[in-house]
Amino acid sequence: MFSIGQLSSKVGVKVPTIRYYESIGLIDPPHRSEGNQRRYEPEVLDRLTFIRHARDLGLSIDAIKDLLILNANPDMPCDEAHLIANQHLKDLARKITQLQQLSLELTRITQNCDSDTVGHCKVLEALGDHSTCKSDH
């Protein structure tokens, strides 16, 4: 039996976040002590670790809910789990490409300025004028 603080430090999820997860139905409400404090059974460790890990990997709470349902039904085909993971991989790839473009753009902008004062600063000029941009963000 753990208190919420012990659970928090074991799993690496903050105390208010654990209560938040309970409030949105991601984890079940645990039993309470006589003084109304949460007391967790060891099983919750696995579930919370799963959640934390999936969140670290950038999966949304909704996606995690789906995966948790799958996880609870060992006889179901796991295609859907792969589908969710692959969908997320696609999202990641798109985000990475976009950020790389922006990074290039910003590098180009900053390297272009040799002025001292704002009046002729190329960074500020470039921000005010979209036409000099290479990509179509």
Add this chain to the structure above:
Amino acid sequence: MFSIGQLSSKVGVKVPTIRYYESIGLIDPPHRSEGNQRRYEPEVLDRLTFIRHARDLGLSIDAIKDLLILNANPDMPCDEAHLIANQHLKDLARKITQLQQLSLELTRITQNCDSDTVGHCKVLEALGDHSTCKSDH
């Protein structure tokens, strides 16, 4: 003189977003028509273009506020503008690296499974067990 809809289509910023920008003090409240509708002078085009471009590049509203103040004072040194841009470049680089690691991790996880059912699905196993991970996300 533009209506808010005309301004919106000229600059590519949605109408509610323009009103939102006004509400947080990013753009000045414009004059109104007799019927209380917003009427914009042409000057706002530049400012809103600046804002839109900076937002597209991922800068925060707070950073943009700073840049707009700089922009209005052509005699100030532009070091600060470069500082903001460079800070943002660092953030971008960090984010990109992190996403790439996650992408690798997720790829490794998904390629590792040749099961049909959830019971032995490596994707779900890996999500439940952090210890198999290469990076320390």
Add this chain to the structure above:
DNA sequence: TGTAATTGCTCTAGTGACTAGAGGTTCAAG
């Protein structure tokens, strides 16, 4: 000039995934 369609107005609430704070209660150690 009449009318219908479009565009505009304000206000409130919702999004995602938490985080912060107030004001109070319970628990564990000494």
Add this chain to the structure above:
DNA sequence: CTTGAACCTCTAGTCACTAGAGCAATTACA
């Protein structure tokens, strides 16, 4: 038995918008 840390609930705030309700003004066309 006391002290201080950890716990409780509840509300509100974060960021940068977005959605919707209910109504008013403007514009285009006949």
